[in-house]
Amino acid sequence: MKKHNFSAGPCILPEIVLQKASEAVINFNNDDLSLIEISHRSKPFVDVMENARALTLELLGLENKGYKVLFLQGGASTQFLMTAYNLLIKKAAYLNTGTWSDKAIKEARIFGELEEVASSKDKNFTYIPKEYEIPKDADYFHCTSNNTIFGTQLKSFPKLDIPLVCDMSSDIFSRQLDFSTFDLIYAGAQKNMGPAGTTVVIIKENILGKVSRTIPSMLNYKIHLGKDSMFNTPSVFPVYVSMLTLEWLKDLGGISFIEKVNQKKAALLYHEIDRNPLFNGIVNKEDRSNMNATFSLIDNSLKDRFDNLWKEARINGLNGHRSVGGYRASMYNALPLYSVQALVDTMQELERKA
Ligand SMILES: *Cc1c(COP(=O)(O)O)cnc(C)c1O
Numbered sequence: 148m149k150k151h152n153f154s155a156g157p158c159i160l161p162e163i164v165l166q167k168a169s170e171a172v173i174n175f176n177n178d179d180l181s182l183i184e185i186s187h188r189s190k191p192f193v194d195v196m197e198n199a200r201a202l203t204l205e206l207l208g209l210e211n212k213g214y215k216v217l218f219l220q221g222g223a224s225t226q227f228l229m230t231a232y233n234l235l236i237k238k239a240a241y242l243n244t245g246t247w248s249d250k251a252i253k254e255a256r257i258f259g260e261l262e263e264v265a266s267s268k269d270k271n272f273t274y275i276p277k278e279y280e281i282p283k284d285a286d287y288f289h290c291t292s293n294n295t296i297f298g299t300q301l302k303s304f305p306k307l308d309i310p311l312v313c314d315m316s317s318d319i320f321s322r323q324l325d326f327s328t329f330d331l332i333y334a335g336a337q338k339n340m341g342p343a344g345t346t347v348v349i350i351k352e353n354i355l356g357k358v359s360r361t362i363p364s365m366l367n368y369k370i371h372l373g374k375d376s377m378f379n380t381p382s383v384f385p386v387y388v389s390m391l392t393l394e395w396l397k398d399l400g401g402i403s404f405i406e407k408v409n410q411k412k413a414a415l416l417y418h419e420i421d422r423n424p425l426f427n428g429i430v431n432k433e434d435r436s437n438m439n440a441t442f443s444l445i446d447n448s449l450k451d452r453f454d455n456l457w458k459e460a461r462i463n464g465l466n467g468h469r470s471v472g473g474y475r476a477s478m479y480n481a482l483p484l485y486s487v488q489a490l491v492d493t494m495q496e497l498e499r500k501a
Contacts, residue, residue: 149162151462151482153477154464154477155475156317160392161481167391175191182383187383197375199389200215200218202393206401207332208327212327215352217347217348219346219348219381220346222335222343222346223316225346231255232362233368234287234354235358236259236358238260238282238284239261239289240262241290244301248291264279265278275299281307283308286357287310290304292314293315293317293318293438293439294439295439296439297441298441302433304324304329310330311330314333315332316333316335317438317479320396321402321406321438322402322406323406326349330350331349332349333349336385339438340389341385342385343385345385355368365378365379416487417440419495424498425444427443429443438479440475440478443472449497452497453494456496460490460493462486462489
């Protein structure tokens with residue numbers, strides 16, 4: 148039996164996806180060849196890439212709205228610099244809500260003036276700043292929709308006259324948003340979509356081509372768009388597994404369906420964190436993430452007992468990030484409700500025994 152996998156990333160994928168992916172590694176499409184030993188320019192793989200791109204737009208409700216999809220390499224971390232390389236003319240505005248935003252800001256500073264419109268660093272990123280002004284003369288505004296490490300999530304996004312750029316690595320495809328308010332969305336696959344090794348980028352094409360600097364080909368969105376994500380060899384296996392996950396999500400009922408499941412899972416766990424006298428939530432209640440719940444023991448002398456309990460219950464990946472401590476339960480799309488129940492049961496067992 149599989150363990151309850153609360154790992155923050157790389158993380159849980161649907162069983163059926165793992166099964167299909169492993170079959171394709173041995174024999175893809177019953178063609179007696181492996182997915183990872185055929186040309187990326189062969190029709191079977193080009194179909195995979197096209198399908199992955201089409202599913203992305205379909206699930207986000209962005210078909211026929213001027214958006215294009217890329218599957219690139221280098222992780223979300225490469226997007227920190229690639230967004231600035233391609234979009235920053237003079238000045239960009241950033242919201243700093245955690246480690247990943249902080250890193251995006253550091254990279255963007257290489258390319259121009261940077262205005263940090265607000266930051267929650269003063270309280271170790273345990274809240275989302277709400278009152279801030281975005282300068283109208285900025286080339287774009289960048290934010291992080293879900294802060295994987297701290298467990299906060301933006302519940303609303305500004306409507307702007309300048310491009311809105313968002314790192315959605317850890318909550319893309321998990322909740323309904325009006326995705327058409329965004330001009331560029333990027334997400335590393337390994338948090339909610341597939342294995343590490345590919346990053347999905349969704350771009351409104353009309354925001355490109357405004358900077359005058361020379362952009363190296365591999366970092367140039369236009370070059371990748373012109374080659375349909377095939378400028379160089381794409382990471383065929385991660386793209387294929389991402390496609391399978393998107394198919395799985397579509398078959399389930401898409402984002403509107405999974406959002407309800409995700410809300411149920413998060414409600415179950417946060418209710419227990421709030422009810423159980425042994426635990427505390429780490430972040431501001433109204434800013435809590437439905438993907439990553441961070442919490443801690445009030446009495447740390449119970450740590451060994453609790454750690455033994457959840458390990459005995461076959462729970463994996465519950466330790467908090469080293470910069471936060473405590474615990475972090477990552478409840479991505481593929482994590483079943485019964486896994487959250489298993490965690491809640493161990494929290495209640497600790498209460499009975501403590
Ligand atoms: C994990 C993560 C990243 C970094 O992703 P890599 O693919 O490892 O570069 C960036 N942003 C967010 C929000 C993340 O959760």
